[in-house]
Amino acid sequence: MKAKIIITPKKAVLDPQGKTVQNALEHMGHTGVTGVHVGKYLEIDLAPGTDKAAATQALDDAARRFLSNPVIEDYHLEIVD
C-alpha cells in the first residue's frame, strides 16, 4: 500500500518555473499549450495491512501541515493498494 501526493503551486502564485518550461515546449514546436505548473510528487510506502481510512486522515493532516505549504501550494492525496 502506498500514498501518492501531488503538490502544485496555487493558481494565484507566480510560477516562473512552469512559465519557463512552457516557453521551452513552445520552442520545441508544441502548440496549444496554455499553461504549465511545476510541482512535486511524493510516494509514501505504507506497511501492509494499514487501515486505509486512518492512513488517509493522518496523511491528509501531514500534507496540509508539512508536505505542502497552504499559503502557496495545493495538494492531492491518493492511497492505492
Add this chain to the structure above:
Amino acid sequence: MRFAILQFPASNCDQDCLHAVRVAGAQGRFVWHKETSLGDVDAVVVPGGFSYGDYLRCGAIARFSPVMQAVKRFADDGGLVLGICNGFQILCEAGLLPGALIRNRDLRFHCEQVFLKTVNPATPFTSALPKDRPSLMPIAHGEGCYFADAETLAGLQSRGQILWQYCDASGATTESANPNGSLLNIAGIANERFNVAGLMPHPDRAAESVLGSEDGLRVFEGMIAALGARRAVA
C-alpha cells in the same frame, strides 16, 4: 544583552550573526537546533544558510527542530526574534510570520547590494536605521520572492507590518529595484506584536564599514536599545 544565534545543519551565517551582535555591543552564543531550551537570553537570531539542504521547501524541515518550540514560546512571551534570509523562511514556515518565500521570479540566485526603504521606523528592528536615506545591505538568495494572499497583504499594510521594501537609491520602490518579484517590493515584515521580524537582506553582512555598509548594524542596535528600554521599565 544576550543574543541566542540558532544553528541548524547547513546554517552558514551563524558566525556572521554572532560577530555582528558583538560589534553592536551585545553578547551572543550559539544554540544548537536539538536544544529544547534557549537558556537565559534576551533575543534570538535565526541566521541565514540552507538549513536541511532546503529539502522539500526552504525552512520546512527546520521548523520541526526541537529548538523551534522554544523559539515559539519565547516569541509568545514577547521575546525579540529576528530571522535573516533562510531564518526569515524558517519563521514563515513555522507560522511565526505570515506569508511565504518562493523562487525568485527570474529563477536566478541573486547576490548583490540592495537599497531598502524603512517603511515602519517605529519597531525594535528599524528604529536605529537611517531616516534620511535608504539602507544598503546585501542579498544572497534564490528563493526570496515574498508571497501572501491579498487579504494578508492588506492586513500587513494597514497594521504597518511591512518593515522594509526594496527601493532604488532615491528611495523609490520601483519594479526595477525589486530583485526577486516580491509582492509590494517586500523585503522584510514583522508579526502583529512587532516582536518577531524577518528579512531576506543580510544586516549581518552589512555590520561594519569594511563590508561596504554599516546599516545592518543598526538593526541589531535597534533591538538592543528596545531591550534596554524594556529593562528600564521593568
